[in-house]
Amino acid sequence: MAAAAASGDSGEQLLLHLKLAFLALEPPACVLTLARKAGGGSVTPHVQNFILENCVGTNVGGPDCTYVKTILKKVIAEAELSSDIVIDELYEEFGRCMSSRENNSELSLAKIYKEISFLSPAYDNVSSNPVSLVARLLCSTNMLEGDTGCCLWPSSLFLSEFILSFPELFAKKCCFELGSGVGLVGVCLNHVGASKVILTDGDASTLTNMKANMEMNNLYIEDSQLVKESKNKVECKYLSWEEACESDLRDYQRDILLGADIIYNPSCVPHLVRVLCMLLRGDDGRRESVNAATNGEIGDEVSGTTATGGPVAYIATVIRNADTFNCFAKAAADAKLSVVNITSSAATSSFLPYMISYDRSSVQLLKITLLS
Template sequence: MAAAADEQLLLHLKLAFLALEPPACVLTLARKAGGGSVTPHVQNFILENCIGTNVGKSPNYAYVETILKKVIVEAELSSDIVIDEIYEELGQCMLSKTNNSSLDMASKIYKDISFLSPTYDNVSSNPVSLVAQLSCSTNMLEGDTGCCLWPSSLFLSEFILSFPELFSKKSCFELGSGVGLVGVCLNYIGASKVILTDGDVSTLANMKANMEMNSLYIKDSQLVIESNNKVECKYLSWEEASDKDLWGCQRDIVLGADIIYNPSCVPHLVRVLSMLLREDNEQRTSVKAATSKETSDEVSEKGATGGRIAYMATVIRNVDTFSCFAKAAADAKLSIVNITSTVAPSSFLPYMLSYDRSSVQLLEITLLS
């Protein structure tokens, strides 16, 4: 049992490294795996199972260098031996970083987001249920927020994987899709149609690249129509969107993660939500919350009995902005129910120490008749 627990800690360390978790978080996991210090065994594991295995086409030398330096300092402080290979790898990394300085100046980094099965018994033969390969931005503070990975996106992804029956065989439409993580999860659980949208051209291009990297994006529009379990990426500006733009877009379920962030965008977001949730003359399949017996009664009556429904995950960073959204939604006859405490998703990302699940609120939105 102890050996299995040790293997689980090492697995978490590896997955955190591949996800490019903050170096301090990786070091914390390395310390746990070593029973309180970064032992030679853990150092060897980092060299053999972490370094050079990131999904990126080129190594993130700055990240690797930081990890190695922290490992050395931690081991020296705890009087552990620092194996020679760690010093050698650090030297090679610093040399490669100097020779390839333009690579570390690139605006994108590559992350593996691995979803662990919450039911696996310690370390089974295949504890990882899904891996999403994503190109993300390093320039969040320079306005490239659409290409960053946000906590709400992780939370919404866990929600989808926790209740696959709710989304399986449904047409799903996401607003402000960013890097496209939610789309990867929707495809995985068998959504009949997945449409990802964004109003920023550079974000849309990165999203398409991510779908290609995960073998989900089909460029030919006719093939998109004919293909099952494939993702379609579309440009959608909330300010300019009209019923015509949404005509023919299948959607039983609308999703959004961290899209309530700017008061000036709120009226446009509410207008688009209203259009997406409005029933038209097409025949629609009812949305049934076929979750476990324990949670089936916790999904709202509207969502269980039929009609289009939206699920929105958000971190309330500014109370005034959220209040603005709530008022605009009420004026547009949108019902908002906070289901965070009643339909809690399972933890698929226990190794992501930087991910604060408690900060995310899950909203269920429907259009009142």
């Protein structure tokens, strides 16, 4: 009986992963892999029913018809190939998707809604509500057409997991993010109780999308129509690294700086390093409070404590081009910035086990401070 119960729990967990992968709009091949696992090696009628009842039509803001059509087509083909019964409702739903007017809409292909669910690493059965946080995001599909700021990148996922792994590091802190993109990190910072969250980006369309995402997640943003008494203190600001000057940044409180995939172009490196230097200088009057906030359970290498008591930066990055990263490392050293790779020592927990496409091992976590 115990073995059967364990098997049941495992089956429920696999179905949950399948549902969350669908809501996150994981690549269809990844969703199909999870569907096979949930069916014990094939997409059984039980799994097909689950997809219809718990996945199709549950996307935030309405189902993305193109995505749903692709998933259904692959599920039907897989079931037919393995000689499994294909339930009639699956064919019917696929037919509805094929005839839908949204199917041929170019507008529906430009932006898609993703629902990113962070699972508690400690959960052992589905009935205990394993989802600790859900972030609803409008993202771009034009990754190769200059709209990269509205895409969801692995480094952003990793930085979010780092924040959720060490909530005490960010609680009651003023957090400032560079190149915030869709705003996922901001949602996580608000969740762990940061006293202030300032999200920035240098692209106007990305900033507009970011603000919309904050409102969709019921977070307060400046000039929003949400209740002014809201305890969620999130601001979205335009910040061009090339044009930023000390006076622009002086009024921003910041204990911790963050960034995900912001080391990507050699031409941007000098401007990024200059902005980091200005932000890491901090405010001498606030150093004592920053320095005293270190939690003893967090190692010094990971913690927010610095030798000067000033702010600290955590940058998550995928090193796609060694020359670009070396360019950043040299510029940082010349500017008297300490750059330490803390990926191993941080021991970040996995909150996204259902995201097969997310390669955590490709992401490096850097801790950056201003040398005294």
